[in-house]
Amino acid sequence: MDFLDEAIITAKSGDGGSGCISFRREKYIPRGGPDGGDGGCGGDVILRASAGLNSLIAFRFQKQFRAQNGEPGRGKNRTGKDGDSVIIEVPLGTLVYDKDNNELLADLVRDGQEAIVLRGGKGGKGNQHFATPTNRAPRKAQSGFPGQQKTLKLSLKYLADVGLIxxxxxxxxTLLSRLTMARPRIDSYPFTTLVPNLGIMSLGDEMNLTLADIPGLIEGASQGRGLGHAFLKHVERTKLLLHLLDITYRPSRDLLEDFYMLSEELVKYSSSLSRRDRIVLINKIDLSSPEYRDIGEVRRALEDIGIESLAISALTGEGIEEVREAISRKFFNEPESEQ
Ligand SMILES: Nc1nc2c(ncn2[C@@H]2O[C@H](COP(=O)(O)OP(=O)(O)OP(=O)(O)O)[C@@H](O)[C@H]2O)c(=O)[nH]1
Ligand SMILES: [Mg+2]
Structure with missing residues (x-):
């Protein structure tokens, strides 16, 4: 599976180059003063967010990163060359922690955003700096300062506007493929989706929203059943959740029961996620039949608890325009709710 949302890597910034001890040697100047240059600085370790990536999979293979050391200073006051920084590209939404103390070092959310997580060591000073009136020929220079090393924990948490649960x-x-250009795998058995999928929904000029489709959740997901709730983190940063109910799912049971069951799993995962704005989509209405519960009744029951719902068929496209409008209203028309 070419997806990974947690990775541990080690990184080291470059050591500074040492300062140089040197004296001027020029024709006709018998005893030249000190001219030892400074060492170059070690390279930094930089993490950069790239919109072209959507997984931490690259870190399954490469786990060690090292910036270049600075070069030593040289005579004639020449400063050593700085070491090259190492730039580690990560997907948008990557959180970078110091693994040893769990301190959050960076949260990379914009394309091209960079964070210097380890600074290279400074170069040592050459002997040109140590001349004094009483010691005009110092045989002394600083060694470079060492770089730093850290074990970093990378944790990817998608930055989507809308989450599908x-x-x-x-x-x-199926709904993601209706609303966006994404073409995730769709099949008639549970757990078709094993890793999150992202899609971009266009709402006219420059108004794009990112949608995240995550693997299905089942009762007990919070205790690790099914694929567990490990993927819920990818909808944690959304503003709106679309909660799908399937009218054909477990027809002997109650559609509302499915709704409450999953709501309960959300509460167990995170109370803030469980309070997220939500629209319920009652899906597969093309298969409506008297054996299934009356959709109108379900919608009224949801309305009673303040939850907006729509009846749709992701397969035929029925009701999809209303879904777009409802999403668009949440993002572009409604005044900010005071939460
Ligand atoms: N009749 C009908 N079938 C649908 C509709 N929407 C989805 N399906 C079918 O339902 C099955 C499951 O669809 P998926 O889109 O893979 O469902 P999912 O929720 O992503 O499933 P997981 O990834 O396994 O959690 C597929 O066979 C779809 O063709 C619909 O509106 N009507
Ligand atoms: Mg799926």
Whole structure:
């Protein structure tokens, strides 16, 4: 599976080059003064967010990064060359922690955003700096300062505007492919989606929203059942959740029960996520039949608890325009809710 959202790497910034001890030697100047240049600075370790990446998979293979050391200073007051920094590209939404103390070092959210997580050591001073009236020929220079080394924990948490959640097989991936250009795998068995998918939904001029489709959740996900709730973190930074209910799913049971069951799993995961703005989408209405619960009734019950719902068919496209409008309203028309 070419997806990974947690990785541990080690990184070291470059050591500074040492300062130089040297004296001027020129024709006709018998005893030249000190001219030892400074050492170059060691390179930094820089993390840079790149919109072209969507997984930390590269770090399964490469786990060690090292910036270049600075070069030593030289005679004639020449400063040593600075070491090259190492730039580590990560997907947008990558959080960088110091693994040893769990301190958050950076949260990279914009394309091209950079964070220097380890600074290179400074170069040592050459003997040109140590001349004094009483010691005009100092045989002394500083050695370079060492770089730093850290074990870093990278944790990817997608930055999506809208998250798609629901039990397995409810049609989340089908809906993502309806609303965006993404073409995730869709199949008639549960747990088709094993890793999150992202898609961009265009709402006219320059108004794009990112949608995240995550693997299906089941009762007990918070205790690790099914694929567990490990992927819920990828919808944690969304503003809106689309919660899919499948009218054909477990027809002997109650659609509302499915709704409450998954809501309960959200509460167990994070209370702030469980309070996130949510629209319920009752999917697969093209298969409506009297054996399934009356959709109108379900919608009224949801309305009673203040939850907006829509009846749709992700397969035929019925109701999809209303979904777009509802999403668009949440993002572009509604005044900010005071949460
Ligand atoms: N009849 C009908 N079938 C649908 C509809 N939406 C999705 N399906 C079918 O339901 C099955 C599951 O769809 P997916 O989109 O893979 O569902 P999912 O929620 O992403 O499933 P997981 O990734 O396994 O959690 C597929 O066979 C789809 O073709 C719909 O509106 N009507
Ligand atoms: Mg899916």
């Amino acid at each position: 629901g039990l397995p097989n409810t049609g989340k991936s």
